[in-house]
Amino acid sequence: MSRLLLTAAGAALAAGPALAATGPFFSLGNTNFVVLIAFLVFVAILLYFKVPATLTGMLDKRAETIRSDLDEARALREEAQTVLAEFERKQKDVAEQAELIVEQAKRDAEAAAEQAKADLAASIERRIQAAEDQIASAEANAVAEVKNKAVNVAIAAAADVIAKNMSDQDASQMIDESIKTVDAKLH
Missing domain, CATH: 1.20.5 (Single alpha-helices involved in coiled-coils or other helix-helix interfaces)
Known part of the structure; x- marks a missing residue:
């Protein structure tokens, strides 16, 4: 300084x-x-x-x-x-x-879609099978009903024919034979 x-x-x-x-x-x-x-x-x-x-x-x-x-x-x-x-x-x-x-979600969605398709196909198959079973059952019921009607008609026709063609002696002989058949089957 x-x-x-x-x-x-x-x-x-x-x-x-x-x-x-x-x-x-x-x-x-x-x-x-x-x-x-x-x-x-x-x-x-x-x-x-x-x-x-x-x-x-x-x-x-x-x-x-x-x-x-x-x-x-x-x-x-x-x-x-x-x-x-x-x-x-x-x-x-x-x-x-x-x-x-995102990739996992896509895979899950695809798997779910495939499963849904399979479930839908199985459901449709079950419904078709159930419908076929109902149809078969209805058909069997209809056939049985027709058979029953045919048997009833045949029985009624046979009863008419028998009643017209049968005599009292033939009727008592048939009753006796029926009693013997029932007695043999019951014992």
Whole structure:
């Protein structure tokens, strides 16, 4: 700092307007000399109160703060990149899982459709079989009913024919034969 004072004093002495002033230079009447003295006193006060050291300390402190902020920003950036990479990896995993789920759902839907077709075919086959069984049963019932009617008609016709052609003696002989047949079968 003392170099600075010497340089400032030398510059003040070598200055053109200072030489142009009238009268002796080292006089309180010379404004240039008064300004030089004031400047030197001002610089001396700054040095006495250690203003340059304080300013340097403040600048160093500010530089350290900026350095720590930069380090923190760098760390945050690295952390953000790590989080971004992890997020992208998770997003890729989720996309793959979603694709697998969709494929599985398609396979399940196809299997369900095939099963539904098979179930429908089996149901239709059962209904056709049930309808055929009902038709066969109705046909058998109709045939049995027709046979019963035919037997009843034949019995009625035979009874009429027998009643017209049979005598009392033939009737009592038939009754006796029927009693013997029933007696033989019961015992």
